[in-house]
Amino acid sequence: MPEDCKNGSSMAAVVLPWFFLVSPVVLAASMTVNEANGTVPLVLWHGMGDCCCNPLSLGAIKKMIEQEIPGIYVLSLMIGKNVVEDTENSFFMDVNQQVSMVCSQLAQDPKLKGGYNAMGFSQGAQFLRAVAQRCPSPPMKNLISVGGQHQGVYGLPRCPGESSHVCDMIRKALNSGAYSDLIQKHLVQAQYWHDPLNDDLYKQRSLFLADINQERVVNETYKKNLQMLNKFVMVKFLQDSVVDPVDSEWFGFLKTGQAKETETLQESVLYKEDRLGLAAMDKAGKLVFLATDGDHLQFTREWFNTNLLPYLR
Ligand SMILES: *[C@@H]1O[C@H](CO)[C@@H](O)[C@H](O)[C@H]1NC(C)=O
Ligand SMILES: *[C@@H]1O[C@H](CO)[C@@H](O)[C@H](O)[C@H]1NC(C)=O
Numbered sequence: 001m002p003e004d005c006k007n008g009s010s011m012a013a014v015v016l017p018w019f020f021l022v023s024p025v026v027l028a029a030s031m032t033v034n035e036a037n038g039t040v041p042l043v044l045w046h047g048m049g050d051c052c053c054n055p056l057s058l059g060a061i062k063k064m065i066e067q068e069i070p071g072i073y074v075l076s077l078m079i080g081k082n083v084v085e086d087t088e089n090s091f092f093m094d095v096n097q098q099v100s101m102v103c104s105q106l107a108q109d110p111k112l113k114g115g116y117n118a119m120g121f122s123q124g125a126q127f128l129r130a131v132a133q134r135c136p137s138p139p140m141k142n143l144i145s146v147g148g149q150h151q152g153v154y155g156l157p158r159c160p161g162e163s164s165h166v167c168d169m170i171r172k173a174l175n176s177g178a179y180s181d182l183i184q185k186h187l188v189q190a191q192y193w194h195d196p197l198n199d200d201l202y203k204q205r206s207l208f209l210a211d212i213n214q215e216r217v218v219n220e221t222y223k224k225n226l227q228m229l230n231k232f233v234m235v236k237f238l239q240d241s242v243v244d245p246v247d248s249e250w251f252g253f254l255k256t257g258q259a260k261e262t263e264t265l266q267e268s269v270l271y272k273e274d275r276l277g278l279a280a281m282d283k284a285g286k287l288v289f290l291a292t293d294g295d296h297l298q299f300t301r302e303w304f305n306t307n308l309l310p311y312l313r
Helices: 010-015 029-033 058-068 083-092 095-108 123-134 164-175 181-186 188-192 196-205 220-226 246-250 278-283 301-307
Strands: 042-045 074-076 116-121 140-146 231-237 287-292
Touching: 042 058, 042 123, 058 074, 058 301, 083 188, 095 123, 095 188, 116 123, 123 140, 123 188, 123 220, 164 188, 181 188, 231 246, 278 287, 287 301
Parallel strands: 042 074, 042 116, 116 140, 140 231, 231 287
Antiparallel strands: none
């Protein structure tokens, strides 16, 4: 079973080693006063094997953002009743159910009424996109995807951090039939497993990704809701050894029918037929493609401040 991530298990060190490289900033005394509340609330969704409040990953990011933008309300999502459940659910809880839980949590939070920005890490990024597409109220303003897999993955070369025993199990399950009902229902990673050699099966059976990517039908509501974003920012990690193919972080993927050549978002049917409104968003300047050196989710505070902070103000 995944570790209690609140204890700062070693996975966090791998997920965000940059944390150790930056010097802690002294909290400004005015921080608790919230005098300058012209801030936009921010919702964070963590990645696989992580949790809402790990002091070495999302907890540190939350704190850092609160230092940079005094008075901001940052909600780091916990899926479940505690951090252990939260971590386990990132492997084993039906994603559609997770998304609908988050939608009702956001709708009930009075601080989010006027809208919010959203930042998803790894799989949390495609889950937040589903929130944008399915739940327009309260309105999401900017969506920032940090190493998200918007066309899914075809491979699990390395798990983040120390979850490798869990990953071995997941790999086995995916190989034995990612699109079987049982595995689809109970394995998060199966729900964004995208097998280019079995495209029909993927389209028919993928419970989560094929739905939000409009593979079966074009849901006009999804298209309309996504286009309400001001910006959809996608960050790709150039040395990513966890996400396969890494093109998925910019909404690209392997060309159908083979597993070598990739295509960009702009070359895809999804874009050409504009099934999700992404082409329209691109033309309107709403899509932002950022790249950074480093492995999965590794960035410096300086990079974050220069490149992502402007979308949170
Ligand atoms: C001001 O910010 C704090 C978070 O620090 C939040 O709890 C509060 O609701 C905000 N007030 C307004 C009016 O937005
Ligand atoms: C389209 O999406 C909305 C919002 O999630 C949902 O209520 C509706 O049932 C979907 N329609 C189809 C045809 O899937």
